[in-house]
Amino acid sequence: MGEERPSEVAMTEAEFRMLAELLRSHCGLHFGTESRYLLERRLGRRLVELGLRSFTSYHYALRSDTTAEGELAWAIDNLTTNETYFLRERQQLTALVQEIIPSLQARRGGRESGAISIWCAGCSSGEEPYSIVMLAAEAGIEPGRDLRVYASDISKQALHKARRGIYREASFRQTEPWLRHKYFVEKDSQFRINDEIKKHVTFAHLNLMDEKRISLLGVLDVILCRNVIIYFDLETKRHVVKTFHEKLRPGGYLLLGHSESLINLSTDFELEHLHHDMVYRKASESDPWHETAERTLLAVDRRGPR
Ligand SMILES: C[S@@+](CC[C@H](N)C(=O)[O-])C[C@H]1O[C@@H](n2cnc3c(N)ncnc32)[C@H](O)[C@@H]1O
Incomplete structure (x- = not known):
């Protein structure tokens, strides 16, 4: 993960709930309200890259993604914690x-x-x-x-x-x-x-x-x-x-x-x-x-x- 700058676009409470629910139902990942700013920062960069103006549009992009390589895969790659090492535990x-x-x-x-x-x-x-x-x-x-x-x-x-x-x-x-x-x-x-x-x-x-x-x-x-x-x-x-x-x-x-x-x-x-x-x-x-x-x-x- 690169350096995380504040997002240029703010995420509303309703947008946070929509995105968290989509991720929960797709792959079980739980984002509590304390994660709102984390989602805003990580997905905010992407939103700007894609030329989108709101997290509602981004939610739409995720929801309509049906390809394995699509936006949902990008979001998952960037929101999952992949920490691991050899001989752990x-x-x-x-x-x-x-x-x-x-x-x-x-x-x-x-x-x-x-x-x-x-x-x-x-x-x-x-x-x-x-x-x-x-x-x-x-x-x-x-x-x-x-x-x-x-x-x-x-x-x-x-x-x-x-x-x-x-x-x-x-x-x-x-x-x-x-x-x-x-x-x-x-x-x-x-x-x-x-x-x-x-x-x-x-x-x-x-x-x-x-x-x-x-x-x-x-x-x-x-x-x-x-x-x-x-x-x-x-x-x-x-x-x-x-x-x-x-x-x-x-x-x-x-x-x-x-x-x-x-x-x-x-x-x-x-x-x-x-x-x-x-x-x-x-x-x-x-x-x-x-x-x-x-x-x-x-x-x-x-x-x-x-
Ligand atoms: C912290 S790593 C654990 C890696 C390894 N098991 C260990 O203990 O070192 C958690 C992994 O779970 C994966 N993961 C999270 N949600 C998943 C899901 N719904 N299906 C499959 N893998 C998932 C993540 O992508 C991540 O690579």
């Missing part, structure tokens, strides 16, 4: 490769039973999925054979960077030099990810509110959605978590960011205490509490409607 990634993946493999009957599928929902510029593949390789898990990683984001700009796989120093604030040296090639103070890691991540442009596109994803063993739903309104958070529950295999895991939880959002998951972290897990058919829940449901069923 590392304890959780360690839990993933050292505890979750081996336990899923064991439950399924060993490595021969197929790859564990992981979805990074809201992967930004790719540091998160690439971190998973690197840590997995370090832990003796063979990407491709034991593990498949899918990664998606709504921001086209962030995805472009993810697919390119070239990063600056700031992305390595939590990465040891030896690890960077092993998996990246340095050129002109930038670092290109090694093809052996890169080829194991499949990227897709996907809005978490787009049920049609999400239905194209198969069932998953693990979903990471870290530091994403924090920006959503409550209704969208619940909706997205419900979708994750549907997409996960029984016994699958949901990994949220450390400042996020399912309190008030869902009771469909149980909290599992692993050695390295606490994570959410969808009940599997063999879980005792799942059986209890099933028995209760059957009992209610037998009693019939009230």
Whole structure:
């Protein structure tokens, strides 16, 4: 984001509400009244560039945008927070490769039973999925054979960077030099990810509110959605978590960011205490509490409607 100058055009309260509602209904992003000046500044520059005279006209331009590369995509690129870095919240990634993946493999009957599928929902510029593949390789898990990683984001700009796989120093604030040296090639103070890691991540442009596109994803063993739903309104958070529950295999895991939880959002998951972290897990058919829940449901069923 460039330097933010005050907007030449003022945003009225009514315009703010219209724009905030459009963004909320399109992608779940929540802009409270305190964000009015942020929207005014960020979108104001654009409005002038487009030769528009009011935010009402800009709202119209966004609403009538039907193309993937259009104005809505520009607004999303410029309003989403894409902050990320390699090995962010590392304890959780360690839990993933050292505890979750081996336990899923064991439950399924060993490595021969197929790859564990992981979805990074809201992967930004790719540091998160690439971190998973690197840590997995370090832990003796063979990407491709034991593990498949899918990664998606709504921001086209962030995805472009993810697919390119070239990063600056700031992305390595939590990465040891030896690890960077092993998996990246340095050129002109930038670092290109090694093809052996890169080829194991499949990227897709996907809005978490787009049920049609999400239905194209198969069932998953693990979903990471870290530091994403924090920006959503409550209704969208619940909706997205419900979708994750549907997409996960029984016994699958949901990994949220450390400042996020399912309190008030869902009771469909149980909290599992692993050695390295606490994570959410969808009940599997063999879980005792799942059986209890099933028995209760059957009992209610037998009693019939009230
Ligand atoms: C702060 S980044 C988190 C990146 C990474 N998961 C991490 O924890 O480092 C949040 C990402 O969520 C994406 N995002 C926001 N709303 C989204 C939506 N409706 N669908 C898909 N991605 C979304 C943003 O574009 C942004 O890249």
